[in-house]
Structures are given as structure tokens and as C-alpha cells.
Amino acid sequence: MTSLTTPKGAGLSSVSTGRKIKDKLVQGFVYLAFVLALVPLLSVLWTVVSNGVARLDPTFFQFSMNGVSGKDPGGGAYHAIIGTLEQVLICSVIAVPIAVLTAIYLVEYAGNGRLGKVVSFFVDVMTGIPSIVAGLFVLALWLLTFGFEFSGFAGALALTILMIPTVVRATEEMLKLVPNDLREASYALGVPRWRTVCFVILPTAMTGIVTGIMLAVARVMGETAPLLLTIFFTKAINTDPFSGPQGSLPTFIWEQAADPNQNSIDRAWTGALVLIAIIMLLNLAARLVARRSAPVSR
Amino acid sequence: MSSETGVEAAAATRRRTPSLRMSTGRAGDKIFVSAARGSGLTVLAIMAAIAVFLVWKAIPALQDNKANFLTAEEWNPNAVPPRFGIAQLAFGTIVSSLLAMLIATPVAVGIALFISFYSSRKLASVLGYVVDLLAAVPSIVYGLWGLIFLSKHMEGISKFLNSVLGWIPLFGGDSPGKNSIFTAGVVLAIMILPIISSITREVFLQVPRANVEAALALGATRWEMIRLSVLPYGRSGMIGASMLGLGRAMGETIAVAMVLTFVPGINVHILENGGSTFASNIANSFSEASETGRGALIASGLVLFVITLLVNMAARAVVARRKEFV
Numbered sequence: 001m002t003s004l005t006t007p008k009g010a011g012l013s014s015v016s017t018g019r020k021i022k023d024k025l026v027q028g029f030v031y032l033a034f035v036l037a038l039v040p041l042l043s044v045l046w047t048v049v050s051n052g053v054a055r056l057d058p059t060f061f062q063f064s065m066n067g068v069s070g071k072d073p074g075g076g077a078y079h080a081i082i083g084t085l086e087q088v089l090i091c092s093v094i095a096v097p098i099a100v101l102t103a104i105y106l107v108e109y110a111g112n113g114r115l116g117k118v119v120s121f122f123v124d125v126m127t128g129i130p131s132i133v134a135g136l137f138v139l140a141l142w143l144l145t146f147g148f149e150f151s152g153f154a155g156a157l158a159l160t161i162l163m164i165p166t167v168v169r170a171t172e173e174m175l176k177l178v179p180n181d182l183r184e185a186s187y188a189l190g191v192p193r194w195r196t197v198c199f200v201i202l203p204t205a206m207t208g209i210v211t212g213i214m215l216a217v218a219r220v221m222g223e224t225a226p227l228l229l230t231i232f233f234t235k236a237i238n239t240d241p242f243s244g245p246q247g248s249l250p251t252f253i254w255e256q257a258a259d260p261n262q263n264s265i266d267r268a269w270t271g272a273l274v275l276i277a278i279i280m281l282l283n284l285a286a287r288l289v290a291r292r293s294a295p296v297s298r
Numbered sequence: 299m300s301s302e303t304g305v306e307a308a309a310a311t312r313r314r315t316p317s318l319r320m321s322t323g324r325a326g327d328k329i330f331v332s333a334a335r336g337s338g339l340t341v342l343a344i345m346a347a348i349a350v351f352l353v354w355k356a357i358p359a360l361q362d363n364k365a366n367f368l369t370a371e372e373w374n375p376n377a378v379p380p381r382f383g384i385a386q387l388a389f390g391t392i393v394s395s396l397l398a399m400l401i402a403t404p405v406a407v408g409i410a411l412f413i414s415f416y417s418s419r420k421l422a423s424v425l426g427y428v429v430d431l432l433a434a435v436p437s438i439v440y441g442l443w444g445l446i447f448l449s450k451h452m453e454g455i456s457k458f459l460n461s462v463l464g465w466i467p468l469f470g471g472d473s474p475g476k477n478s479i480f481t482a483g484v485v486l487a488i489m490i491l492p493i494i495s496s497i498t499r500e501v502f503l504q505v506p507r508a509n510v511e512a513a514l515a516l517g518a519t520r521w522e523m524i525r526l527s528v529l530p531y532g533r534s535g536m537i538g539a540s541m542l543g544l545g546r547a548m549g550e551t552i553a554v555a556m557v558l559t560f561v562p563g564i565n566v567h568i569l570e571n572g573g574s575t576f577a578s579n580i581a582n583s584f585s586e587a588s589e590t591g592r593g594a595l596i597a598s599g600l601v602l603f604v605i606t607l608l609v610n611m612a613a614r615a616v617v618a619r620r621k622e623f624v
Contacts, residue, residue, distance in 0.1 A: 015519060023519035030416055033408020034425070037495075040488045041432050047447045048439060101337035109334055119338040122345045128542075128610035129348070129603070130549020132577045136599040137348045140355040144592070161344060168341075194330035222436020225551035228581055250438045250552075257442050257556060265446065272439045283434050287427075 045276075052273025055266045060274075064247070065235035070259035077271050079237040080252035083152055084275075086241045087231070087248060088221050090156035091163055096213055098160075099167035106168070107175040108197055126165040134161040135226030143230070150232035152241030155248065158226035163216050170212025174205040207289055214286035218279045224250035249275045352600045359593025367597070371563050373579065375594035376587065382594045384576070384601055389564045390479060391575040391602070394554065395547035397483030397568070398490055403540040405487075406494035411524065413495075414502040426499070433492035441556035444485040449476040449557060456480055456569045471567030477559040479573040485553050490543035497542060497617065501535030502528060538617030545609040549602065551577035576602035 015023075060076040068075035102119065110116020138158040142148050178201050186196040202209075232245035233255060249271055256268035360367060362380050370383020409429060413422045456474035463469040509527035518526060554575050560582065561572030574582075580595045587595055 015517070019519050019522065023521040026521040026524070027416065030408045030412045033405045034412045036405050037409050037429065037432065037491055041428065041435075043447070044435055044439065044443045047443055051446075098337045098340055101334045102341055105334035105338045109331060110338070115335070115338065119341055122342055124614055125607060125610065126341065126345060128545055128549075128606055130551070130577060130606055132549065132551045132580050133348070133352075133599050133603045133606075136580065136596050137351060139592070140351040140596055141347065144355055145351065161348075164341065164344075192324050192327055194324075194326045197330065218434060222438060224436070224438040225577065225581055229584055233585070250436065253438050253442060254552065254556075257445060268442055272442050275436060276439055279434055279436065280431075283431070 051269035055270035064237045070264045071261040079247035080249045083247040084249045087156045091159040095160040095163040099164045103168045103171035132225040134158045135229035139229045150245045152246035155227045155231035159220040166216040174208030211286045211290040218282040356597035375591040380590045387576045390573040394482045398486030398547040399544045401487035409495040410498035437553045441553035444557045452481045471570040474569035475571035477571045479568040482554045482557045486547040494539045494543040497539035501532045505531045538613045541613035545606045554578040555581040
């Protein structure tokens, strides 16, 4: 689009002043809009980094908040980091197979069939579910109906609901990019359909799918609302995701920010810095994977 | 399987896959197809379960409720007898997310125009990535930033708006504060900016190049080109995008819960402290909720679920309508 510059009238009368001014005004607005978007991004990153470094010490990564009250210095997020990693891992283990298989169904098998359309529609609907509603659902099903206690696993279940639609959409996009020649060549060689999908189509689309999964992991890692209702709060280290309340980085920030003491606020900022760092690293890694080999470039 | 073959065959004429049937009868094929179809059905089952269990767990609390669920402003589900209604929550949710949409849409469209028509191609991909970074920041971080950093600066802006536009009831009131629905709306606007701008950008990419070139060939300035060929083409896409942003803003929890200070009752002065939304109320009152309290929160979550569902479906319908013309 950029090569299209306004042609200067050669031999024609030049653009009138009024039109020029209007053009420049709009250009000014468009540039301003971009600056307006950059301001909050830079401001968020700057405040998080500058406030977060205060408590970015080994203690923060080695200790939990057990026995540390809001006004005390020290204390750390060890329990929260452990919790977040476990919950996101469990969530990925459940969500990724379901999501990838759903995408395979939609692209390779469903065609224009009715079930495919219905599934595709509800994946869209699922994308729009507010995260807190996912938490309420797990609360209603897992905790209130089945009678399980608050646990990291319940949190992972809530995150699963948020992760599935993102991964389905990303995988779908990548599978659609796989050239049909590959499928046909494989069938012509007499390869069964499932082997074609598993050993020809999936490997071709693999980097794209991995990118999508990493972006989805980065997204659910920052979710707080569903965790408040499912993993509850604890200050102690709980390495067992299947029993008892567990910590997590987002809920750790939420808890520390609610305390007006400066020591708590500092811990909240450092928690936010660690969380953002992990998420940005995942994002960056995803971009690198995507760049190293674009899914299909034929 | 046999009943679907007709549909499959009709579908296959338009599809790229050469085989007409799903399975060749081999065991491996059968297992794989069932796994894939089973996963698709799991997605449907989850959606159905969400609706069923939310309704089921909300009903007992709604039956115990001694106030009108739709019109009452109070939220005391833990009291005896429990009294709660969603009027205040609905007001806060709708006003804050509409405000966010109104602030975010022009800026997002501006960004999309900038990336699509004003920057060089190399710069465009970098800028797109920068906007994506805005989306990658988790809501808890926006909440912390809004609570500790932004709200300080919002106080002055609120006072200024109050003194200049105080004659409009919405901006009226005696004590403009920093933890107001207005501040929440600004934070929400920042959070929904990336989704609106990325969808708008996609729509702008689909604008027929011929229209753009024709406008320029006729001597249009860049703005005239945008007004004549881009905006008419992208109108429904932009509306759909801003509605998707609205749906996102309505369901946003943590950032709003951190920014707002709870003051009971509907206050139309959005510059004053107070207000509450469906989602922020759930996050704030869950840890003290009794059994009825949890039921009441689930009931309010159900209302939020239905509202966001309607908004999102309407938005997708608007965006999809544009696709059919392409």
C-alpha cells in the first residue's frame, strides 16, 4: 500500500489548500493514535520494571510467603511460581490434544458437514467466554457438584476452557496452509488417511502449531479471575496440584496488591515483573520458532 | 456414517480433500476419526455443561432471594434473608465497557490506518508486533498499573472534565475521584485496543486494491482515498470489531476489580469513586461468600455469560456479513 503516493498533478492544477489541510489533519490524527497506543504500553513496561527491580532478589525466588505478614520485608513467590508452572503444564496437557484433534476434525474431516459447522460456531463462542465465567463453571461443576476441594487441578481445568479455542483456531489456520498436493501425493502412494494426517500433514504444520500453542500458554498464564475461584489462596508451598489451595503468580500479585503496606506493593510489582518476563519470553520464543521455518512456503 | 455420506459427497465437491469418505475402513483410520470427532464433540459438551451447571447452581440462590434479581441495587446474598439484585452491576458493566469502546475505537481505527496506509511495509510488521505486545500484557498487570500508577494521574483529568463538562449529568457530581468508572473505562479501553485494531487491520487488508488505485488515479489525496474506498468497504468490519471489543471489556475482571472502589448503589456520576461490574463483583466478594452467596455470584455470572454471548454473536454476524461480499 505504501508505494501508492498521492500523484502530484503533472500539468493538472495542484491539490487545493483546503484538501491539503484536511489530508494533513487526518495524517496527524493517525500518527497521534499510534502514539496514544504506545504511551500506555511503554508506561506499563516502565512502571513494572522500575518498581519491580526493588525486590528482584534471590529471596523472592527461594521463599514462600509462609509466616510473612503484609508489612514484613522479605518473603517471596516460590510457591506462586511453582503453582503457575504446574497449573499451566496440566492445562496444556489436557487442552492441546483436544484442541489439535478438534482442528484436525474441522479441517481434514468435517468438510461442509453440519457437525463441523456447529463445532466451528461453538469454538467461536468459546473464544468469547469471559474468563471469570470459566472459573464459575469449574466452581459449579468440580467443586460444588462433585465436591472436590480447591486445588491447582481445578484451576488448570478452568484454564483449559480458555486455552482450547485459541489453540483450535491457530492449528486450523496452519492446517489450511498445508498444500493439497502433499495430501494427494500421500494418498497416491496408498498411505492410509490417519497416517497421512499424523506423518505428513502435522509435521508440515508443526512449527505453526507450536507457535500457536506457545502464544496460548502465554495467554492463559496471565489469567487471574478463574484462579481466584478455583485454586483459592495460600501463602505456603503446595507442590501437589491435586489437593488443597495452591498459589499462582497472578493471584500472588492480586493478594499483595490488596495490602496497602509498601513491602507488599513491592512484592506485587516484582511478581508482575516476573510474570511479564515469562510471558514476553514465551511470546518471543514463539516468534522465533515461527520465523525459523514458516509453515509452508510453497 | 451412511446417513452422512450424502452430505459428505456434496461437501467434497467443494473441498480440497480427494477422498469422499472419512474412513477407509482400516482400524487406524477408524480410531483416528473417532478421536478427532470425539474432540469436536467434547467442545460441544463443554459449552453445554457450562450453560447447564451455571443454571443449575444459580437456581437455589435465586429462589431464596427476597429482592428482585433484575432491579434491586443491593448485593447482600450472605444476609438472612438474602437480598441481591444485578441493577448496579449491570449499570457498571455496561457504562464502563461502552466508555471503553468509545475511547478505544477511534484510536484503534487510527492505528489500523497507520499500519495499513501510512507506514512502510517493513515498519508495519514491527508496529503490528508492538500492538500485539499490548495484548500480551496480562490483565492483572494492567490492574496493578491502573491502581497504583494511572489512577493518580486520572484524578486531575477527572477534575478537569468535571469542571468543564460538569453540566452533563454523566460528568457531574461534587467529588470526582480516581477510583471511578471513568478510570476503569480508560484501563479497559487500553486492554481492548489490540483486538479492535487487529480485526480492523484484517478488514483493511481486504479492501480491493483496484478501488484504492482508482481513487488515487482520480487525484484523491490519501485521506480522500481512505474516505472513498477504505471506510465504506470496511464499515461493517469496524463495527463488528468494536463490538467484539465491547464483549471483551464486559467480561474483563481483574483490572476493573482492582481499579474500582466499591460504593453501594447506582451512581450516574461516572467521575466519582464507586461502581461495580458483574465480573469485578464476583472476584471481590467470592472469598467471603456463603453457599447462597456463591449461588448468587453464579447467577450474576450467568447473566454476564448471556450478555457477552449475545454481543459476540452479533459482532461475528456483522463481521461475517462483510466476508460474503469479498
